[in-house]
Amino acid sequence: MxxxxxxxxxxxxxxxxxxxxxxxxxxxxxxxxxxxxLKVKTIKVKYLSEKDNWEPALYLNVGFNTMVGAPSDCSFRIWPSFEVGLGFKGNWEPFGKKNVWSVGFGIDWRNYRMGNDKYWYKDATGNAQLTPFMAGQTNCKNWLNVFSLQVPVTYTHYFDKEQDWGVTLGGIVNFNTGAHATRMFEFQDEEYEVETSSLRQRPVTIDALLMFSTPADLSIYCKYCPMEFFKDGAGYKMHQLSFGIWF
Incomplete structure (x- = not known):
């Protein structure tokens, strides 16, 4: 069964x-x-388009610099004064390749060459001043060195889709972590090198940046700092100016 x-x-x-x-x-x-x-829940996933992506890139700038607005007894030389900067930045293109916003981080080293007749020293109050080299000192050289951590924030407008020709405006925040003066001379057949540190530079300054892009994968830049280099009363009233090429 x-x-x-x-x-x-x-x-x-x-x-x-x-x-x-x-x-x-x-x-x-x-x-x-x-x-x-059958109730099916649809989940929409938004993917960033290519123009929304941050694109990291390295940069290098090399140029010349000087101080403007300083008294006449401050004999700054554009040559052999120089500047070298290195860092990386991220580019953001939310409205197409012709409009690019950038922010980055880098380091910068500036050398300001002076005339051979005077050198930097600190007076009794710690202020930086210039004084003539002593009699009998020969082959005299004197320069001012500044090291900074930098945060550039810029906007670039390109005139073509290939991003060959463009103009950049922006600012660079400088965290001036170190500044010192160095002088070298010969006296009685002996060579001397003396370094004067803690010059009381402003710890934070902001440079105005203007740059022109070219098809040669390099740009021509000019930077000017409207803020005085020294703290109030700590030295001469002068402003940093530099120009060169940006890769």
Missing amino acids: KKLFFAALLMVCPFTVVNAAELLSESMPVDSLNSST
Whole structure:
């Protein structure tokens, strides 16, 4: 009896499943089935497009510098004064390749060469001053060195889609972590090198930046700092100016 019952059940089950499926499909429309029975939640994932991506890039700038607005007895030389900067930045193009916002981080080293007749020293109050070299000292050299951590924030507008020609405006925040003066001279056939540190430079300054891009994968830049180099009363009133090429 059991064998006959199972055989009959196997013969009936396929028809039962098919009939149930047909009953479901005939009695319930597909639209009703999708909306009432199977509720599928759609999750939209937004991917950043190419123009929204931050693109990190290295940069290098090399140029000349001097001080402007200093008294006439401050004989700064553009040559061989020089500047070298190195860092990286991220470019953001939310409105296409012709408009680029950038922010970065870098280091910068500036050398300000002076005339050979005077050198930097600190007076009794710690202020930086210039004084003539002593009689008998020969082959005199004197320069001012500044090291900074930098945060450039810029906007560039390109005039073509290839980003060959463009103009950049922005500012560079300088954290001036160190400044010292160095003088070298010969006296009685002996060579001397003297370093004067802790010149009381402003710890934070901001440079205004103007730059022109060219198809040669380099730019011509000019930087000017409207803030005085020394703290109030700590030295001469003068402003940093530099210009050169930016890779």
